[in-house]
Amino acid sequence: MSKRILxxxxxxxxxxxxxxxxxxxxxxxxxxxxxxxAVKFKTLGDVKxxxxxxxxxxxxxREADLLRRRISLEVAQSELPPSERIDLLRLVRVIDHVAxxxxxxxxxxxxxxxDRLPSELTDVVGEMVRKVGECVHSVVRCIDKLSEDVxxxxxxxxxxxxxxxxxxxxxxxxxxxxxxxxxxxxSVGEAILVSQFIDAVESIADWCxxxxxxxxxxxxxxx
Numbered sequence: 496m497s498k499r500i501l502x503x504x505x506x507x508x509x510x511x512x513x514x515x516x517x518x519x520x521x522x523x524x525x526x527x528x529x530x531x532x533a534v535k536f537k538t539l540g541d542v543k544x545x546x547x548x549x550x551x552x553x554x555x556x557r558e559a560d561l562l563r564r565r566i567s568l569e570v571a572q573s574e575l576p577p578s579e580r581i582d583l584l585r586l587v588r589v590i591d592h593v594a595x596x597x598x599x600x601x602x603x604x605x606x607x608x609x610d611r612l613p614s615e616l617t618d619v620v621g622e623m624v625r626k627v628g629e630c631v632h633s634v635v636r637c638i639d640k641l642s643e644d645v646x647x648x649x650x651x652x653x654x655x656x657x658x659x660x661x662x663x664x665x666x667x668x669x670x671x672x673x674x675x676x677x678x679x680x681x682s683v684g685e686a687i688l689v690s691q692f693i694d695a696v697e698s699i700a701d702w703c704x705x706x707x708x709x710x711x712x713x714x715x716x717x718x
Contacts, residue, residue, distance in 0.1 A: 514642065515569070516587055519562045520635045523590060525555035526597035527631045527699065531624045533604055538617050540610035552601040559594040563587050579716050586709040592702040593631060600695035607688045611680045616672040616689075623665045623696050630658040630703040637710055645714045652707040652714075662700035669693050 529551040536545035570583045609617060633655045640648035670693070676686035 515562070515566045516590065517635070517638055519559055519566065519587065519590060520631075520638055522555045522559035522562065523594045523597070524628075524631055524635060526552045526559070526594045526601075527624075527628050529555065530597050530601050530604070531628055533601060534609065534621065534624050537604060537607065537609035538612075538621065545604075549601045549605060552598055556594045556598040559591060563591045579713075582709070582712050582716060586706070586713055589702065589706045589709050590634070593634075593699055593706065596695055596698040596702060600692055600699065603688055603692040603695055606685075607692045608681050608685050611685075612689065613672060613675055613680075616669060616675075619665055619669045619672070620693060620696070623662060623669065623693070626658060626662045626665060627696055627699045627703075630655060630662065630700050633658060634703050634706050634710075637707055641710065641714060648714055649711065652710055655703055655707045659700045659704040662697060666693065666697040 529548045533545045533548035533552070536542070536548065566587045567584055570580050570587075573580060575583070609620075612620075633651060637648050637651035637655060640651055670690075673686070673690060676689060681689070
């Protein structure tokens, strides 16, 4: 069998793995979207409606973790060159951190008094969560393009970085509100939870950026 045909088969295997990663990302999107719903409900003081969304974050994260293990097993058992196996394994693990941090944020949100925070802060947090959702969707589009148009995928990677920078700006804006917390409406302990929640949301965007760094590595192998 010619090297050219062998190369074609290798590419098909890599793309098949990328498509599984796409399914993994759909579950990851679910964690972020349900987190966003939970934040809205908690801000309105509706714990009853927030709870199911928080539960769904956990369910999506669990499914994503199971799929990550399946992908990792398939990649490890594949005939791809060791360096490419390592690159793909790193990519799926990095993406999985996005779902992990969504779950961490949801768990902290359970005890975070969003409805008693200053509106200036809840507005910023709401925008942060929305931007994080955009960031995750952009990572998905970046993955999609890997199997179609590597150059376009790299352009999408640049967009993810831009959104992550916007999240960083909102993160700093949110932190500027911290001195106003604990002045009567919420306790010091609750203020700490607010800080931890916002840190977790920011970490989701950070791992989106880490994902596209690894996507660039994989893209070089596909080009």
